[in-house]
Amino acid sequence: MTTGVDRLLALGDDALVTAQRLGHWCTRSPEMEEDVALANIALDQLGVARLLLSYAGEVEGAGRDEDALAYLRSDREFRNALLVELPDRDFAVMIAKLLFLSAYQRLLYRRLAGDQDERLAAIAAKAVKESAYHLDHATLWTLRLGDGTDVSHARMQAAVDEVWPYTHELFEDEPDLRPQWLSAVEDVLARATLVRPADGWAPAGGRAGRHTEQLSYLLAEMQVLHRAHPGARW
């Protein structure tokens, strides 16, 4: 059984855009160990993105490989959820995004590891083990910042409040995963002395290619080299 191209692109683009955002933190983190940690998580996400985009290109059958899909699509052709493209204006925002995303990816990959599409199942079976480490890392920071100083608590709460509305879109295709996700995330927020925001505004559109302008800036930077020197290798 084969998965549809849009579905593979959605999963792959979530991972690719996350990798690109996390890569920005290398040399900008609060400590050197964090530079290394975020670069490692970015590398895991990039690895999964490459596997998924390569597969998407084969299913599409139009001769596009992973590079063509990553570097030569425009913003409207990306299928990632809006959450992952949001700018990391604060360290706490990056951590909140990573917490919500990795809790979701862990549940989703665990389910997909048993998918009838054997190729997708194999990718997910690897990724689920890696996402456990990502979730653990984001959890530790959420606890440290939320249950930290007055300043760190306020910034972590502001970050959670800011990105919470964007988490709804993650469950467009798998609404039944949200209760499990909620119980995992609510437990972390409670232990971090943070308030779980109320549900309300639920921006969406990423899966259909309708993005915030932030994705365009991200893609411009990510794609400029490949577009300026098509086919360049080193």
Place this chain on the structure above:
Amino acid sequence: MVSAPRGTESPSVRAGAPAARDVVAAVADPELVVLTIEELGVLRSVEADAGGRVTVTITPTYSGCPAMDAIRSDIRTALAAAGYRDVDVVTRLAPPWTTDLISESGRIKLASAGIAPPARVAGPVPVALSVTCPRCGSLDTERLSEFGSTACKALWRCRGCREPFDQIKPL
């Protein structure tokens, strides 16, 4: 004129050349150079067909492991040096790699190189045991970061000898 050898070796493979399996099994991992790819559990199989074509199957440790390209290239180079020219290197994801695939000899080599081997993942309910310092053997160690110098390592420190060390993290 020397007649071409028959059997599983390709015509270009000289008589007495080492078996393809032995050649590939001896290739070192580019990031954990004390280990061979066989000891690391990255090597899945080596098959030579009647026409002399060698198919090597490998599996990545982590999805984004950047060493895979180097491993593919090292396998080809080693096989070419032994006379095997017709080589196909295939990557297979399933079943996913786990640190349990690291062999006993691999674990001993890691420890002697100052890298703590991983705890076993499969088996009874995992118990959070402390990691033994590979330098002084102390159990009084602390984890500094779940992420280290490569995707597969965590960073630890020994409170006994005060030295930092890498650990292959269980996966």
